Amino acid sequence: MTDHSVVLGAGIAGLLAAAALADTSRVVTVVERDRLPDNPSQRRGIPQGPHLHSLLSRGWHTIEELVPGLIDDVVAAGGHVLDDARLGARMHIQNGPYAFNRTDPVADPAALATYLVTRPLLEWALRHRVAALPNVIIKDGHDIGELVSGKPGRITGVTINDRRTGAMKTLDADLVIDATGRATRTPRLLETLGYDRAPRQSFTVRGVYYSQQLAIPDQDSFPERLVLVVPPGSAGRGGLAAGEHGTWTLTIATHADERSAPPTTLADMLALAVKFAPSHIHPALRRAVPLSDVEVYRYPGGTWHRYDRCARNPDGLLVIGDALCCLDPIHGQGITMAARHAQTLRTHLRERKGVDPQRFYQSLTRMIAPVWASNQPPGQTSDRGVKDKVRRRAFQWSLRKMLEAADDIVVTERLVRIVNMVDPPQRLLEPRILARVAAYHLRKALPLSASCLRTKAHS
Numbered sequence: 001m002t003d004h005s006v007v008l009g010a011g012i013a014g015l016l017a018a019a020a021l022a023d024t025s026r027v028v029t030v031v032e033r034d035r036l037p038d039n040p041s042q043r044r045g046i047p048q049g050p051h052l053h054s055l056l057s058r059g060w061h062t063i064e065e066l067v068p069g070l071i072d073d074v075v076a077a078g079g080h081v082l083d084d085a086r087l088g089a090r091m092h093i094q095n096g097p098y099a100f101n102r103t104d105p106v107a108d109p110a111a112l113a114t115y116l117v118t119r120p121l122l123e124w125a126l127r128h129r130v131a132a133l134p135n136v137i138i139k140d141g142h143d144i145g146e147l148v149s150g151k152p153g154r155i156t157g158v159t160i161n162d163r164r165t166g167a168m169k170t171l172d173a174d175l176v177i178d179a180t181g182r183a184t185r186t187p188r189l190l191e192t193l194g195y196d197r198a199p200r201q202s203f204t205v206r207g208v209y210y211s212q213q214l215a216i217p218d219q220d221s222f223p224e225r226l227v228l229v230v231p232p233g234s235a236g237r238g239g240l241a242a243g244e245h246g247t248w249t250l251t252i253a254t255h256a257d258e259r260s261a262p263p264t265t266l267a268d269m270l271a272l273a274v275k276f277a278p279s280h281i282h283p284a285l286r287r288a289v290p291l292s293d294v295e296v297y298r299y300p301g302g303t304w305h306r307y308d309r310c311a312r313n314p315d316g317l318l319v320i321g322d323a324l325c326c327l328d329p330i331h332g333q334g335i336t337m338a339a340r341h342a343q344t345l346r347t348h349l350r351e352r353k354g355v356d357p358q359r360f361y362q363s364l365t366r367m368i369a370p371v372w373a374s375n376q377p378p379g380q381t382s383d384r385g386v387k388d389k390v391r392r393r394a395f396q397w398s399l400r401k402m403l404e405a406a407d408d409i410v411v412t413e414r415l416v417r418i419v420n421m422v423d424p425p426q427r428l429l430e431p432r433i434l435a436r437v438a439a440y441h442l443r444k445a446l447p448l449s450a451s452c453l454r455t456k457a458h459s
């Protein structure tokens with residue numbers, strides 16, 4: 001049992017870490033810079049708040065495990081439940097030219113269940129649950145100052161500043177968790193304490209999100225509640241998601257160097273939306289009413305602070321969530337990964353008396369590495385030679401063949417389970433799946449070969 005744990009940042013990663021710590025710490029204090037609203041509203045520290053957030057099914061399962069009852073809260077607050085056996089009933093997902101089977105039923109719809117709410121509602125519902133834990137205190141309106149190292153090789157606390165009064169105070173802690181997101185100052189703070197700066201890996205995408213909240217008066221004229229499309233041959237993506245109480249978020253995600261003029265009005269946004277949304281939704285979309293301005297969010301790419309590669313990490317300090325590894329948001333994996341980090345924290349806390357930072361980061365590295373690799377934009381891979389290149393090309397070719405075979409519901413279900421992190425990627429290579437992919441391509445090739453034979457016979 002730890003006496004006092006301090007979590008820096010009350011975003012999703014910080015709140016989930018607090019939930020994970022609550023059963024092994026006497027007291028958990030969460031420190032947050034913003035004044036936290038007592039309703040689901042946007043706040044300064046979460047600039048991604050107005051943009052489309054859709055969680056992977058694995059994310060929902062993991063959050064529910066850490067904070068039981070959260071899904072019921074989200075649904076009671078107006079969230080939509082998407083758990084249909086026919087995947088396409090209320091979800092339209094399209095990846096380039098590949099059409100997924102959306103009409104046959106999947107075998108295990110519960111594993112692929114997802115829930116739709118705005119980001120402010122998700123965070124508010126989570127904060128409500130975590131703040132109700134008897135040993136969790138949320139201290140908002142406080143900036144984090146310095147890490148305190150009262151013993152050699154160990155972080156023993158942190159200084160915090162009250163933003164209203166300017167008063168500074170030290171919080172002593174057995175364990176400090178940094179969950180301050182992309183703005184993390186831990187690498188620099190550790191350097192001032194004499195530690196080497198953690199090596200940093202990064203990739204560049206120069207991404208930009210444009211989003212607008214809408215009301216769609218004719219929303220019942222179409223069944224879909226989530227539309228996520230990568231149009232064929234495009235670098236951009238489009239998304240339309242229902243939120244609570246008749247709000248919709250329309251998002252266009254693209255690259256900052258795209259030539260076209262940025263959308264600034266509802267008319268601009270709708271002109272882009274009709275390029276990706278299924279055509280039967282267009283009439284309702286054209287009658288949409290704006291509930292907000294067009295919000296813009298720019299980001300350079302992804303960053304992974306490799307604490308696992310540091311020769312020395314102090315005891316009593318761990319970094320999780322975006323502060324450890326921040327991905328490209330277009331893949332919608334950030335909250336799921338934050339939840340998995342918090343779950344790993346709980347496992348380490350339960351299995352051992354104290355968490356060994358090196359072992360903790362090694363566990364997270366095994367989890368992050370494949371996701372990080374899948375986030376690399378084309379042309380920025382870390383291929384080390386001909387062998388790597390051949391392996392990557394072979395992988396891409398096999399993936400293309402599998403995507404082409406996705407009008408088989410068994411292949412579709414497996415692909416969707418992998419994208420949702422319900423299954424690990426290697427389950428795509430199971431003999432049962434490979435056999436169905438091969439059968440699909442054989443069926444496609446057979447009429448062709450038969451007609452070739454016929455032509456030869458006639459000539």
Ligand SMILES: Cc1cc2nc3c(=O)[nH]c(=O)nc-3n(C[C@H](O)[C@H](O)[C@H](O)COP(=O)(O)OP(=O)(O)OC[C@H]3O[C@@H](n4cnc5c(N)ncnc54)[C@H](O)[C@@H]3O)c2cc1C
Nearest residue numbers: 009011012013033045048053054144181321322332334335
């Ligand atoms: C545009 C966009 C769209 C996204 N869409 C999705 C999606 O569809 N699905 C998905 O799963 N993920 C998505 N993500 C990613 C997701 O938002 C994050 O990965 C996830 O919320 C985890 O973030 P976090 O809690 O680690 O950090 P953050 O959300 O950044 O929270 C950090 C917290 O720390 C506080 N803080 C920072 N500095 C200090 C300080 N010095 N003192 C005190 N407090 C401080 C901040 O105020 C904030 O509350 C998206 C991200 C972006 C940018």
